Amino acid sequence: MANGLGFAMAIALRTDFDATAVRSAARLSKDGAQTRRLLALAAIYEGSSRTEAARIGGVTLQIVRDWVMKFNASGPGGLIDRKAPGPPSLLQAAHRTALVEAIERGPIPAVHGVVRWRIVDLAQMLWDDFSLSVSRPTLSRELRALGYRKLSARPKHHAQDPDAIEAFKKGFAAKLDKVGASLPRGTPIEVWFQDEARIGQKTKITRRWAKRGTRPSAPHDQRTTSAYIFGAICPQEGKAAGLVLPFCNTDTMNLHLAEIALHVAPGAHAVLLMDQAGWHLTPKLALPANISIIAIPSKCPELNPQENIWQFMRDNWLSNRVFGSYDEIVDHCCGAWNKLVEQPWRITSIGMRKWAQGF
Structure with missing residues (x-):
C-alpha cells in the first residue's frame, strides 16, 4: 500500500513494548549490533522519525524497515544476527549409524584390507554401501560431532581372560x-x-606439533x-x-x-x-x-x-x-x-x- 507521493507507509511497531522497555533490553544486551538496533527503535517509540532512527543506526531507511519487521515478529531476539544455516548435511541418520557400527566393530583385515580405520577408508565405505561421496574434512567433522577422536590404543594381551x-x-x-x-x-x-x-x-x-604437510x-x-x-x-x-x-x-x-x-x-x-x-x-x-x-x-x-x-x-x-x-x-x-x-x-x-x- 502506498500514499499519493509513492512512498511505502511506515510499519507500526508492536504495542506491547515501549521506549523504556526497549532501552532496558539494549542495556542488557551483550551483542553490539543488537544494542544499536534497539536504540534506533527506541527512538522511534519516543516519536523520532524513521530518518532519525536510520541515522542513529547508521543504516538506510529500508534496513530500519527490516529491523521493525524482525522486532515485530520476534521481539529483541529478532535483532540478533543469526548464523547462516548453510547447506544441509550430506549424512543422514542411516549413514551415521553405519559409521558408528563400523568404528565400534573395527575393520576386518581380510575384507577391508586395513587393520585400523582411516578417514579415507570410512569415506570409501560410505561410497561402497550408500553411493555417498563425502570429503575427508567433512567426514572428520561428522566423526567429531559423533564424539569420536583418534586416540592411542591400550595394549591388550591376545590370550587375556575377558572376565x-x-x-x-x-x-x-x-x-x-x-x-x-x-x-x-x-x-x-x-x-x-x-x-x-x-x-x-x-x-x-x-x-609432536608440526605444520600440516610436513x-x-x-x-x-x-x-x-x-x-x-x-x-x-x-x-x-x-x-x-x-x-x-x-x-x-x-x-x-x-x-x-x-x-x-x-x-x-x-x-x-x-x-x-x-x-x-x-x-x-x-x-x-x-x-x-x-x-x-x-x-x-x-x-x-x-x-x-x-x-x-x-x-x-x-x-x-x-x-x-x-x-x-x-x-x-x-x-x-x-x-x-x-x-x-x-x-x-x-x-x-x-x-x-x-x-x-x-x-
Missing part, C-alpha cells in the same frame, strides 16, 4: 580384608602398585644397551619408590622390596599389587614384614596403573633421545623418576583407581 579383570576388581576388597585380618587391629593399609620398565638406547618416537623428525638410536627402572607407586598417598638396576631377577627384586618398605608409613602395612613375573612370586623373595603381595591376574596389564606411569614418563621425559652410554641411560632414568617423585599430585592423578582405593 579376569572384572572378577579381580570385585574381589579386591575381600583380598584386602584377608590381609587386614592377619595384622594387628587398626593397622593402616597402603595400596601400592609395582612394575619394571626397560629403558634403552632404542627409544620411542612420540608425536613430516617432523626425531633422533632414534639402533643400539641396544639398556637399564631397568623398578618402580612402585602409592596413589592415595602420592608416594613412589624406585631403583634403576641392570637386570630383572630375584636379587634386584629384593632390593626394590627393601626400598618400598622404607617408604611405607611407620606402623602401616603395604599391599603390593604386581604381575606374575617369575622374580615377583618366587619363594626366594626376602619379603619385608610391612609388605604383602597380591598378584594381578596374568595377561591383564590394564589393572596396574604403574603401566600408565611408564607411558607418561616415556612420552614426556625419556623418548626422542640418544643415550651415549649405559651410565647416561641410568642418569636420565634417575632424573625422570626423581622428577615424578617431586610431583605427588601427578602420581595420584595417574594412579588412582576406584576399585582399589574407593572404599
Whole structure:
C-alpha cells in the first residue's frame, strides 16, 4: 500500500513494548549490533522519525524497515544476527549409524584390507554401501560431532581372560580384608602398585606439533644397551619408590622390596599389587614384614596403573633421545623418576583407581 507521493507507509511497531522497555533490553544486551538496533527503535517509540532512527543506526531507511519487521515478529531476539544455516548435511541418520557400527566393530583385515580405520577408508565405505561421496574434512567433522577422536590404543594381551579383570576388581576388597585380618587391629593399609620398565638406547618416537604437510623428525638410536627402572607407586598417598638396576631377577627384586618398605608409613602395612613375573612370586623373595603381595591376574596389564606411569614418563621425559652410554641411560632414568617423585599430585592423578582405593 502506498500514499499519493509513492512512498511505502511506515510499519507500526508492536504495542506491547515501549521506549523504556526497549532501552532496558539494549542495556542488557551483550551483542553490539543488537544494542544499536534497539536504540534506533527506541527512538522511534519516543516519536523520532524513521530518518532519525536510520541515522542513529547508521543504516538506510529500508534496513530500519527490516529491523521493525524482525522486532515485530520476534521481539529483541529478532535483532540478533543469526548464523547462516548453510547447506544441509550430506549424512543422514542411516549413514551415521553405519559409521558408528563400523568404528565400534573395527575393520576386518581380510575384507577391508586395513587393520585400523582411516578417514579415507570410512569415506570409501560410505561410497561402497550408500553411493555417498563425502570429503575427508567433512567426514572428520561428522566423526567429531559423533564424539569420536583418534586416540592411542591400550595394549591388550591376545590370550587375556575377558572376565579376569572384572572378577579381580570385585574381589579386591575381600583380598584386602584377608590381609587386614592377619595384622594387628587398626593397622593402616597402603595400596601400592609395582612394575619394571626397560629403558634403552632404542627409544620411542612420540608425536609432536608440526605444520600440516610436513613430516617432523626425531633422533632414534639402533643400539641396544639398556637399564631397568623398578618402580612402585602409592596413589592415595602420592608416594613412589624406585631403583634403576641392570637386570630383572630375584636379587634386584629384593632390593626394590627393601626400598618400598622404607617408604611405607611407620606402623602401616603395604599391599603390593604386581604381575606374575617369575622374580615377583618366587619363594626366594626376602619379603619385608610391612609388605604383602597380591598378584594381578596374568595377561591383564590394564589393572596396574604403574603401566600408565611408564607411558607418561616415556612420552614426556625419556623418548626422542640418544643415550651415549649405559651410565647416561641410568642418569636420565634417575632424573625422570626423581622428577615424578617431586610431583605427588601427578602420581595420584595417574594412579588412582576406584576399585582399589574407593572404599
